[in-house]
Amino acid sequence: MTGHEPAQGRRLRRTRFASNYGFWALGIPLAAFLVFIVYMFAYLLRNGLGVISWRFLTQPPLNGMTEGGIWPCIVGTVLVTFVSLVFSVPIGVFSAIYLSEYAPANFATRGIRSSIRSLAGIPSIVYGLFGVALFVSAMKLGLSILSSGLTLGLMNLPWIIATAEEAISAIPGSFREGALALGTTKWEAIRHNVLPYAFPGILTGILLAVARTMGETAPILFTGVTYYTRQLPNSLSSKFMALPYHLFALATQHDQMMKVRPIAFGTAIVLLAFVLLFDVVAFVFRLRTASANKWQV
Amino acid sequence: MAGTGRPRFRSRKLTDKAAGAVFRASSLLSAVVLLGILLFLLLYGVRTFREVPILRFLFGTVWNPDAYGEPAYGLIPLVLGSLLSTAIALIIAVPLGIASAILISERLKGWVRVATKTLVELFAGFPSVVLGFFGLVVLAPFIAHTFHVPSGLNLLNAGVLLGFMSLPTIISVSDDALRVVPHSYREAAYALGATPWTTAFRIVLPAARSGILAAVMLGFGRAVGETMAVMMVAGNAAIIPHSLFDPIRTITSTIAIELGESAFGSAHYYSLFALGCVLFIIALGTNLVAESLIKREKRSFTL
Amino acid sequence: MTNKITVEGLNLWFSDNHVLKDVSFAIPPNAVTAIMGPSGCGKSTLLRTINRMNDLILGTRVTGRIMMDGQDILADSTDVIELRKRVGMVFQKPNPFPKSIFENIAFGPRIHHLGAGSEIAERVERTLVAANLWDEVKHRLHDNAFCLSGGQQQRLCMARCLSVEPEVILLDEPASALDPLSSARLEELIGQLKKNYTIIIVTHNMQQAARVSDWCAFLMLGELVEFDRTDRIFTKPGDKRTEDFLSGRFG
Numbered sequence: 001m002t003g004h005e006p007a008q009g010r011r012l013r014r015t016r017f018a019s020n021y022g023f024w025a026l027g028i029p030l031a032a033f034l035v036f037i038v039y040m041f042a043y044l045l046r047n048g049l050g051v052i053s054w055r056f057l058t059q060p061p062l063n064g065m066t067e068g069g070i071w072p073c074i075v076g077t078v079l080v081t082f083v084s085l086v087f088s089v090p091i092g093v094f095s096a097i098y099l100s101e102y103a104p105a106n107f108a109t110r111g112i113r114s115s116i117r118s119l120a121g122i123p124s125i126v127y128g129l130f131g132v133a134l135f136v137s138a139m140k141l142g143l144s145i146l147s148s149g150l151t152l153g154l155m156n157l158p159w160i161i162a163t164a165e166e167a168i169s170a171i172p173g174s175f176r177e178g179a180l181a182l183g184t185t186k187w188e189a190i191r192h193n194v195l196p197y198a199f200p201g202i203l204t205g206i207l208l209a210v211a212r213t214m215g216e217t218a219p220i221l222f223t224g225v226t227y228y229t230r231q232l233p234n235s236l237s238s239k240f241m242a243l244p245y246h247l248f249a250l251a252t253q254h255d256q257m258m259k260v261r262p263i264a265f266g267t268a269i270v271l272l273a274f275v276l277l278f279d280v281v282a283f284v285f286r287l288r289t290a291s292a293n294k295w296q297v
Numbered sequence: 298m299a300g301t302g303r304p305r306f307r308s309r310k311l312t313d314k315a316a317g318a319v320f321r322a323s324s325l326l327s328a329v330v331l332l333g334i335l336l337f338l339l340l341y342g343v344r345t346f347r348e349v350p351i352l353r354f355l356f357g358t359v360w361n362p363d364a365y366g367e368p369a370y371g372l373i374p375l376v377l378g379s380l381l382s383t384a385i386a387l388i389i390a391v392p393l394g395i396a397s398a399i400l401i402s403e404r405l406k407g408w409v410r411v412a413t414k415t416l417v418e419l420f421a422g423f424p425s426v427v428l429g430f431f432g433l434v435v436l437a438p439f440i441a442h443t444f445h446v447p448s449g450l451n452l453l454n455a456g457v458l459l460g461f462m463s464l465p466t467i468i469s470v471s472d473d474a475l476r477v478v479p480h481s482y483r484e485a486a487y488a489l490g491a492t493p494w495t496t497a498f499r500i501v502l503p504a505a506r507s508g509i510l511a512a513v514m515l516g517f518g519r520a521v522g523e524t525m526a527v528m529m530v531a532g533n534a535a536i537i538p539h540s541l542f543d544p545i546r547t548i549t550s551t552i553a554i555e556l557g558e559s560a561f562g563s564a565h566y567y568s569l570f571a572l573g574c575v576l577f578i579i580a581l582g583t584n585l586v587a588e589s590l591i592k593r594e595k596r597s598f599t600l
Numbered sequence: 601m602t603n604k605i606t607v608e609g610l611n612l613w614f615s616d617n618h619v620l621k622d623v624s625f626a627i628p629p630n631a632v633t634a635i636m637g638p639s640g641c642g643k644s645t646l647l648r649t650i651n652r653m654n655d656l657i658l659g660t661r662v663t664g665r666i667m668m669d670g671q672d673i674l675a676d677s678t679d680v681i682e683l684r685k686r687v688g689m690v691f692q693k694p695n696p697f698p699k700s701i702f703e704n705i706a707f708g709p710r711i712h713h714l715g716a717g718s719e720i721a722e723r724v725e726r727t728l729v730a731a732n733l734w735d736e737v738k739h740r741l742h743d744n745a746f747c748l749s750g751g752q753q754q755r756l757c758m759a760r761c762l763s764v765e766p767e768v769i770l771l772d773e774p775a776s777a778l779d780p781l782s783s784a785r786l787e788e789l790i791g792q793l794k795k796n797y798t799i800i801i802v803t804h805n806m807q808q809a810a811r812v813s814d815w816c817a818f819l820m821l822g823e824l825v826e827f828d829r830t831d832r833i834f835t836k837p838g839d840k841r842t843e844d845f846l847s848g849r850f851g
Binding site: 023033090130133158188208218248264276 | 309310312313316317319320321322323324325326327328330331332333334337338341392393396397399400401404413415416417418419420422423424425426427428429430431433434435461464493494515518521522523524525528529549552553556557561569570573576577580581583584585588
Binding site for chain 3: 406407479481482484485486487488489490491492495499500503504597598
């Protein structure tokens with residue numbers, strides 16, 4: 001071994017070098033990516049913040065969109081997201097309850113789970129196509145908040161099911177057993193001993209789904225969103241304006257693209273603000289409930 | 298007491314049965330949706346082939362459904378647009394994503410790791426129109442200026458943007474795959490005197506290879522399915538590109554652009570559903586393969 | 601006879617938990633030293649301090665010295681990688697890599713650049729012979745290590761440990777996951793190996809400690825209660841607590 005020592009010593013030092021500096025070399029592309037994210041956010045802020053004002057947020061667009069605000073877009077986005085949740089939250093949570101509490105471990109259940117997971121990976125434009133074919137045409141709901149809301153609801157259904165199921169399954173079996181041993185029915189045990197504890201997790205999932213739904217354009221493109229309506233949507237069958245589509249239209253389809261560019265930046269910021277608000281709230285909520293759950297080791 | 302107990306017990310039992318039925322119906326509905334979408338797409342999609350020969354659809358090299366006289370419904374330029382832009386995206390995102398995941402999972406600890414993962418996840422939530430907008434106002438002029446081309450709305454722009462958009466997917470799925478590797482493997486390697494770098498690349502990464510492959514597939518699926526961002530930066534010409542700076546069209550953006558323009562019930566209209574079918578099959582296929590890869594990785598640790 | 605390893609005033613905290621309290625003793629070379637005691641007394645922690653595996657746990661603090669061949673293992677200037685090459689470890693639950701039997705053993709020498717090609721193959725055979733596993737696997741070196749039984753996997757881990765030519769071998773309850781027959785074979789192996797290596801074994805099994813070791817350290821609640829030759833400790837323990845433990849008054 002004495003004869004080997006010098007060569008071995010040199011090569012070993014090279015390995016140590018690789019370990020210490022190699023990892024930090026890996027960190028360069030990651031750091032670059034993180035810097036890019038922050039840069040993008042700052043760039044949008046810098047160019048759009050000047051447009052934002054109370055008037056901008058509460059007034060409709062004027063003068064062919066070159067002036068005024070985006071109030072109808074905010075209303076439209078909020079409404080259509082709400083409609084989608086009315087559809088997907090009950091069905092999603094109930095499906096999640098079935099899958100974690102009732103479903104037998106057989107082929108059919110595996111098939112159901114697999115379909116739901118696959119649904120989550122379908123591109124949003126495919127949901128848009130389906131929405132046009134089913135809601136707008138076949139069910140004759142026309143271009144409306146209802147059509148768009150249902151389409152969005154279908155799209156966020158798998159997300160809600162996934163997070164709700166995770167939250168419900170995380171409750172220890174002993175909670176259910178304790179209730180059942182006292183003579184409750186299955187539903188009573190779930191209602192009193194499982195759902196209340198799973199509720200924070202389910203809520204987090206819903207908040208995250210809201211954030212993603214608000215930013216989606218493709219499903220609403222042909223099911224109800226429109227470039228301009230004179231009045232705010234007053235029923236489920238009205239067409240509506242929405243933030244993401246407004247941004248898209250101002251950026252690519254307006255005849256005075258450069259003139260409305262500042263408004264486009266403003267729209268981008270408002271949309272981003274809504275999305276990030278829900279994301280951050282969901283994140284903070286998840287952190288606080290995780291530490292409060294004493295039964296989660 | 299027996300008399301007062303029984304009716305209340307019956308109503309409790311009824312509620313219990315009703316609740317169970319509602320839950321079962323909900324989940325069946327959810328499962329049926331997938332089938333329903335596929336069915337609708339197929340039903341409408343095949344109507345295309347009443348007027349357009351299927352081979353011409355699958356292998357035609359021109360997509361021009363609105364042309365006077367001879368409308369052409371060839372998939373190839375669209376498929377190429379999707380695949381090429383996704384390929385560029387993966388060239389950027391796969392090495393970057395896997396490298397970042399290794400760093401996050403094997404080296405970063407505590408608040409640094411949480412902060413990094415949070416930032417990446419927040420970015421994953423950025424709406425695609427916002428990213429497309431950024432590509433339009435920043436990337437496009439940058440490309441046009443740096444490479445001396447007239448327009449920055451091209452394949453390169455789309456590829457780069459898609460690369461950034463699929464990065465968070467690849468990073469987080471790869472990180473999951475690496476964390477599932479049992480800690481005992483790392484301990485054994487450290488106890489032999491291996492450095493963290495050696496352990497990460499020669500023990501952990503190979504053990505997690507199925508999961509990492511799944512991450513790449515899911516990144517692929519993400520890029521192929523993206524619509525709005527691509528629509529805003531790709532130039533939207535349904536041609537076969539000959540350089541990085543040619544405009545392209547993807548399957549997704551074609552559907553989005555032309556659905557509003559096509560007459561309801563026309564061959565053009567149905568052809569978009571046929572495109573939707575193609576997209577659906579690609580997306581479903583990638584997801585199913587990715588899922589089985591993840592399962593395979595988890596199984597390999599319980600031999 | 602100089603001692604191979606000397607532990608001097610070792611204290612260890614996991615965050616606020618004072619796990620090892622002022623432990624001091626000396627480990628003679630080419631002998632088996634057992635560390636025994638009731639569960640939770642800090643035996644494994646003490647063992648893992650010797651090859652600095654506790655560094656991997658966040659919030660660990662140590663004071664004191666551990667001298668090996670004139671150098672303090674715990675000093676910041678110590679090369680931990682080199683240390684772990686000289687001080688090998690076999691874990692409680694066998695943990696072979698998900699590779700072939702051959703590759704499991706070749707891994708260590710390869711990363712420390714201890715030869716190449718046919719030298720590696722020789723080394724694999726040598727260590728498998730030393731671990732009493734060669735005859736059972738020589739015809740299937742390229743099978744996956746997980747195809748072996750628990751006892752065979754543990755001997756594989758031993759061979760893997762030997763492949764980097766350590767001076768000291770740390771055994772963390774190596775037989776607790778094994779059946780009695782495999783356990784006996786492992787003890788036989790330990791008896792053979794001590795001629796060339798310094799062995800420290802942690803065990804909660806008193807009879808095993810009595811069978812296998814030359815020296816014995818009795819640890820309780822993080823304190824070193826007694827350290828002496830095995831035959832003396834088991835026949836005439838100096839401390840009452842040792843006596844109580846050995847007679848099964850607590851466990």
